Amino acid sequence: MGAEAKSVNNESRWKLSLDSWAVVVALLAALLIRAGVFKHVPW
């Protein structure tokens, strides 16, 4: 297997699904709110 193919394989192993990205972003937003970076989110 060539180095390029290996690197593509390694890359896809770490690629997150849309689902997982949504969880990561939502949890990050929750942590920022918890840390007081965003004190108020208007609606």
Add this chain to the structure above:
Amino acid sequence: MADVVTVPQVQPVQPALRFLRVIPGVLLLAAIGYAGKLLEQNVGAYAKAHHWTFPNIEYVLWAIVLGLAISNTVGVPEIFRSGVATYEFWLKAGIVLLGARFLLGDILKLGGVSLVLVAVEILGSLAFMTFLGRLFKLKPKLTTLLAVGSAVCGVSAIIATKGAIEADDEDSSFSIAAILALGALALFTFPVIGHFLHLSDRAYGLWAGLGVDNTAEATAAGALYSDAAGKLAVLVKSTRNAMIGFVVLAYAIYWASKGQAQAVGNKAAFLWQKFPKFVLGFLLISVLATYHFFNKDQVGALANLSRWAFLLTFAGVGLRTNFKDMRKQGLRPFAVGAIGEVAIAVFTLGLVVGASKLFHW
């Protein structure tokens, strides 16, 4: 000298470029969603000031209708398409954040009841759709896709099953079109029927979560009724989504036993791969909220952030629904889907009414 062979190079899209490409569409989702919010606030006030009788139309409906109007008249220009497709991302992020408004006890209590109803709904729907597919002489794999789409969770279930049972692209686009068209129809009919039958928020939320197939449409159909119904619809729909891996695995094993799909090697890995991770995110946030990791103001901020994410989702639901494209897909799968969906809606309504009487909701 060796021959020189020119191999066409596929240029990978840079992550930064991919990010830039979604910006116009995301801005369009935000603009339509915000316009829906402004219309909700101002149309009602204008009608009241002029003594008109005008129903209070929620931002959810305005955002969907504005999206539908654009998609079915001028269409969505190419530059916006990749950004509009992110509505699924906002939906899932919104569901995770919504977890802050559920205490773990509520989830266990409501989730326990809904788990039983979801199991009955899934088994009943799979059996009925399989029967209908055979009656209408649809291709067996198309029948499987329609059955999974209407029993579990719409488009995601169809896509997951398509890969697992090696179904044709044509079959999956038929099924997706039927499920989306029927989801759009459910958006407008479920709230009307719910009000007509004077269903409580709890009964209606359960019904929307059980009876509407696609997560975005189930969320919107619930929110159109009331905030409480919307919350419950999301919880029940997420319970249905959590079953996706088991149903897809069962079908993958069935089709592999017939020699028409690859055998499933590691079943646990298969289940994990198909499991919707946002359900875990939702549970994690609700555990944190239950143990007071967030104070009251922070829970309010998380709930509002979840509403903004849903606002983009509702605009996306309207924008990606194109009735002309759906008509192109043919009548037979649509007829099977429509008959099945009506039967499932009536069946799930019966389940919910039965549960309401049993538990005195």
